[in-house]
Amino acid sequence: METIQITSKSPQSDHPKVVVIGKFDGLHLGHQHLLETAKSLVTDEELAVYGFSDHPKWVLQEDEQYKTSLTSYEDLKRLLTDFGVDRYFHVQFNKEYAKTSPRDFVNEHLRPLSITHLVVGEGFRFGKGRGSDADGLKELCEEVGIAVTIVPHTKNHGEKISSTSIRTLVREGKMEAVQSMLGRPFEITGKVVKGEQLGRELGYPTLNLGQIEEYVEVKPAVYLGTVKLYPEAPDYYYTLISAGYRPAVNGDSYKVEAYIMDFSGDLYDQQVSVKFLRHLRDETDFQGLDALVEQMEQDEAYAREILGLA
Missing domain, CATH: 3.40.50.620 (HUPs)
Structure with missing residues (x-):
């Protein structure tokens, strides 16, 4: 084109x-x-x-x-x-x-x-x-x-069906409704940038999406989704997506992070696309990192059950 x-x-x-x-x-x-x-x-x-x-x-x-x-x-x-x-x-x-x-x-x-x-x-x-x-x-x-x-x-x-109504649904985290109007999952493409690497310390390494300022901000929450790695090769993985301000770790800015299930590797500076399939839970301010890790374990177990990967 x-x-x-x-x-x-x-x-x-x-x-x-x-x-x-x-x-x-x-x-x-x-x-x-x-x-x-x-x-x-x-x-x-x-x-x-x-x-x-x-x-x-x-x-x-x-x-x-x-x-x-x-x-x-x-x-x-x-x-x-x-x-x-x-x-x-x-x-x-x-x-x-x-x-x-x-x-x-x-x-x-x-x-x-x-x-x-x-x-x-x-x-x-x-x-x-x-x-x-x-x-x-x-x-x-x-x-x-x-x-x-x-x-x-x-x-x-x-x-x-209108872009205005779909933007409202994205801001409300209603991804199934968004998909029914787009005809495909809502998707964000960005460049993987270095974060604070706290997820790696907690046993849940995440990729941090940078250069996503063009997109409507998704409701702060945890979502089930897929991520496409490497634009030149169709490699897809299921992922848990965290969008929001990360109150549990005193975050001060909006971020989109993704924990890729059953994957390990260095993706820094890669262009990746994250698709939002389903809202799992709203963003929560946990009392301590132990409570956060416990909830992340529950999130992954729930996601695997939904996907038939348990």
């Missing part, structure tokens, strides 16, 4: 395209339905995504809830590639871009891309002050010969 950075107006592109527009945070089942719809319209055209870098509520209102994402930029590129997208237009959404009128959006940002067909969700809004909607987009695009398909909301148990 080719990635093209757009910082102002779109570049001229001659190859015909079927394009999907959106933020695509999480690439959840609703996004996937948009992409499937677009893919069904492709004959000789490229399948492309026109995606925004940041959420408007963060850029325009500085709402902290929208500062972080369900997927990092690198995650999203990998997921779109796996989906068969040929070209990704990564649009730098900023306050200047937000001033674009609906008509200028179509004429200056979409028309140069040689779009034959555009696919958007029914809740799509665009233009200065979110001044137009999907029907308005369809009318403006018809003037310049671009067909538009408006796709109804994808629902889960009667509720619209």
Whole structure:
């Protein structure tokens, strides 16, 4: 997949395209339905995504809830590639871009891309002050010969699937519900960095994930998950994931650590991906390290029972 950075107006592109527009945070089942719809319209055209870098509520209102994402930029590129997208237009959404009128959006940002067909969700809004909607987009695009398909909301148990609702569930630690909307487990990719190595002293060596600031913070708790080691080789292990502030050891910052079951080895500076499968228990302030170790032993025994590894 080719990635093209757009910082102002779109570049001229001659190859015909079927394009999907959106933020695509999480690439959840609703996004996937948009992409499937677009893919069904492709004959000789490229399948492309026109995606925004940041959420408007963060850029325009500085709402902290929208500062972080369900997927990092690198995650999203990998997921779109796996989906068969040929070209990704990564649009730098900023306050200047937000001033674009609906008509200028179509004429200056979409028309140069040689779009034959555009696919958007029914809740799509665009233009200065979110001044137009999907029907308005369809009318403006018809003037310049671009067909538009408006796709109804994808629902889960009667509720619209949205990145906002999934972010809320991540913050609440409800990983099974998150998976039902993403179509896969919630995943964080980071670089293994050196920690305080207390886990090693306690008999539970953990890897500490660094460079994860892009992601929504998971609820402080212990989770059952899997970890993928070494990007070039598909090595997966079950893991116990601790997310939070580590009150039992007087922690003062948010961290994500993973104890990999039945594995030993040096992973420092490796890129690893941790998937959250299930919430096991909330973060607790234990009275002493002995109580902490006892609980970790119980956590591992419970995880092994769930996995049939006991």
